[in-house]
Amino acid sequence: MSSDELPNNQNALSSKETIEENQSDNLNLEEQESLDWAKQAFEKLKQKQLEKKEALFKESNSLAQVTEETQETNNLQLKNKINNVDKDDCLNDSSKDILKDIEDSGLGEFDDSFTWSAGVLAAQGKEPDSISLEDIDWLKRLRQGLEKTRKGFVTDLLEKFGDDPLTPEVLDDLEALLLRADVGVNATDQIITALRRRLNEEVLDSKEGFRFLKQQLCQIVNKPIKNSNQEVLAPKHKSLNIWLLVGVNGVGKTTTLGKLAHLALRSGYTALIAAADTFRAAAVQQVQIWGRRSGVSVIANETPNADPAAIVFDAIGAAKSKEIELLLVDTAGRLQTKNNLMEELAKIRRIIDRLAPEAIVESLLVLDASQGQNGLNQAMSFAESANLTGVVITKLDGSSRGGVAFAVASEAKLPIRFIGAGERLQDLKPFNSFEFVEALLANR
Numbered sequence: 001m002s003s004d005e006l007p008n009n010q011n012a013l014s015s016k017e018t019i020e021e022n023q024s025d026n027l028n029l030e031e032q033e034s035l036d037w038a039k040q041a042f043e044k045l046k047q048k049q050l051e052k053k054e055a056l057f058k059e060s061n062s063l064a065q066v067t068e069e070t071q072e073t074n075n076l077q078l079k080n081k082i083n084n085v086d087k088d089d090c091l092n093d094s095s096k097d098i099l100k101d102i103e104d105s106g107l108g109e110f111d112d113s114f115t116w117s118a119g120v121l122a123a124q125g126k127e128p129d130s131i132s133l134e135d136i137d138w139l140k141r142l143r144q145g146l147e148k149t150r151k152g153f154v155t156d157l158l159e160k161f162g163d164d165p166l167t168p169e170v171l172d173d174l175e176a177l178l179l180r181a182d183v184g185v186n187a188t189d190q191i192i193t194a195l196r197r198r199l200n201e202e203v204l205d206s207k208e209g210f211r212f213l214k215q216q217l218c219q220i221v222n223k224p225i226k227n228s229n230q231e232v233l234a235p236k237h238k239s240l241n242i243w244l245l246v247g248v249n250g251v252g253k254t255t256t257l258g259k260l261a262h263l264a265l266r267s268g269y270t271a272l273i274a275a276a277d278t279f280r281a282a283a284v285q286q287v288q289i290w291g292r293r294s295g296v297s298v299i300a301n302e303t304p305n306a307d308p309a310a311i312v313f314d315a316i317g318a319a320k321s322k323e324i325e326l327l328l329v330d331t332a333g334r335l336q337t338k339n340n341l342m343e344e345l346a347k348i349r350r351i352i353d354r355l356a357p358e359a360i361v362e363s364l365l366v367l368d369a370s371q372g373q374n375g376l377n378q379a380m381s382f383a384e385s386a387n388l389t390g391v392v393i394t395k396l397d398g399s400s401r402g403g404v405a406f407a408v409a410s411e412a413k414l415p416i417r418f419i420g421a422g423e424r425l426q427d428l429k430p431f432n433s434f435e436f437v438e439a440l441l442a443n444r
């Protein structure tokens, strides 16, 4: 542990104090409760992180002396001790990796970003001691990722809404803003019509208008999810589930497949990968790397242009003999116009129907958020020819077109199942409409 960590911790404390001082002046009851909740959650997470570090160091024999000495001391002293120990002397390589994970796990400081993430978790009924660093890390990342979409949308929106009751003219401005954020014509119409109706019934102040807008956005993305009768997409245990990942080149299919494999293992499923993208050079090797990183076996044939359907054939055989629950199939990036690639997909489906008619099949379209409305066009054409059952939106980190999620839900009528916001293994999560809309419209 480097000795400069302690000053960082002190910075965290002093920035916490500054936030407390600044914030406590002007808070209403609801905001005060939210801040208290966030403080409690922060303390619990800090404690958990310290306990993990403590356990790791205690496990290491060479630190026996330190642990003995510190048995009688309180946590702060132990923490200082741990911070000042040279980890090269007392940890082996794998423990150092674990320590790095603990240190990189995203608690950071008690700042605005933490309090916002905690607020989103609290609003979903979570308790301060039931949340994890991963929850916070993900929300911070999502909020940060949607920043570009939010800029020029929320700032303008708040300015247009102002402090006065909403007027029909403000709705015209809102319409333009939604279209500019790639929300699409259908979804925008739906939102503006609902807001107009509400305005005809009562006077709406800007705060209530903002809340109503969030509600409408949630409803739009939730509709296809409700229609699918499956709130969250998860494989069925003790059955063969086959998930095909389809989409045009470079949208992130292979990366998503690796992340899904990781998520499946962590959730207690047995999984297998079929590297059926034999069209792009190096795609098979790329899948194998993801297989190694996630710890999931890969069925592949490295011969260039090997028959993808034959790989799926082998993979289904292997999945059945090993009682695999989730078979993830990487397919070649295909442009809608390339009929032969569409036929290849149809052939894969025929193989599945013949060899595993009992399998629960999902055909997930992977869309790159940065492609905006173009993504909607892809969804429309794939929906017709690839029997799509859902969508994964990738690259939400740094895209200015996150609004496309609403266009996809309202026009292609497809449920969004997962979203990706980064290139790390853990940067993919099941889609949560509340979190998505809160991150998109976060006003601090």
Ligand SMILES: Nc1nc2c(ncn2[C@@H]2O[C@H](COP(=O)(O)OP(=O)(O)OP(=O)(O)O)[C@@H](O)[C@H]2O)c(=O)[nH]1
Pocket: 247, 248, 249, 250, 251, 252, 253, 254, 255, 256, 277, 280, 283, 332, 333, 334, 394, 395, 396, 397, 420, 421, 422, 423, 427
């Ligand atoms: N920033 C960011 N990059 C991503 C994300 N998902 C994928 N990528 C990157 O996007 C690039 C393309 O990803 P791939 O997974 O190879 O895409 P693909 O759809 O399999 O590509 P083809 O095999 O050519 O069809 C890679 O550099 C990935 O690291 C994401 O959520 N965020």
